[in-house]
Amino acid sequence: EVQLVQSGAEVKKPGESLKISCMGSGYSFSSYWIGWVRQMPGKGLEWMGVIYPGDSDTRYSPSFQGQVTISADRSISTAYLQWSRLKASDTAMYYCVRQNTGSWDWFDPWGQGTLVTVSS
Amino acid sequence: SSELTQDPAVSVALGQTVRITCQGDSLRSYDASWYQQKPGQAPVLVFYGETSRPSGIPDRFSGSSSGNTASLTITGAQAEDEADYYCNSRDSSGNHWVFGGGTKLTVL
Numbered sequence: 001e002v003q004l005v006q007s008g009a010e011v012k013k014p015g016e017s018l019k020i021s022c023m024g025s026g027y028s029f030s031s032y033w034i035g036w037v038r039q040m041p042g043k044g045l046e047w048m049g050v051i052y053p054g055d056s057d058t059r060y061s062p063s064f065q066g067q068v069t070i071s072a073d074r075s076i077s078t079a080y081l082q083w084s085r086l087k088a089s090d091t092a093m094y095y096c097v098r099q100n101t102g103s104w105d106w107f108d109p110w111g112q113g114t115l116v117t118v119s120s
Numbered sequence: 121s122s123e124l125t126q127d128p129a130v131s132v133a134l135g136q137t138v139r140i141t142c143q144g145d146s147l148r149s150y151d152a153s154w155y156q157q158k159p160g161q162a163p164v165l166v167f168y169g170e171t172s173r174p175s176g177i178p179d180r181f182s183g184s185s186s187g188n189t190a191s192l193t194i195t196g197a198q199a200e201d202e203a204d205y206y207c208n209s210r211d212s213s214g215n216h217w218v219f220g221g222g223t224k225l226t227v228l
Contacts, residue, residue, distance in 0.1 A: 044222040106172075
């Protein structure tokens, strides 16, 4: 079974750093892009960026460029999303998702989500 | 602001047909994919490309595209189809992806 398992919920203070993870299994992790998607409370889905673990090629949405860092360690089939200085506005659910590109683009499967709460 | 535009809310009577639309200039060049999200759950892929439905997705879900508009059609909507639906495609650069704002489907 192809699946992505994310790290657990986090509660942080503004200004703190954070790195959340997403481990893939059941497929060749290096051969598919892994994307990150934000969902703020009560709001829609926002594509943040994507990484290709095979060569670490990374692309960021202009809205998130410079705000977060996406990385991956293919040796342990894990992708990461990190912040150097969290803000209260980073409070959201974050999903990782396997992205297929080629004849058609699709996002599947999705991780279960990591809830990040930033509050003083 | 999203480069893909969806109606915020749509309703359908049980058993009837409903079409959820997604508009954007990039759809003239790139196909859309569609995601269903129920409260408290991660999104699920329900349709992509011109004719592709993932295994396990009922055949009442179908997709189409014309010009700058992509559509997801549910033929014979069921109570369990009540959810938020999001379209996704590449942006005009082709190097990034973007979601539509989402459509809340109510089954009456």
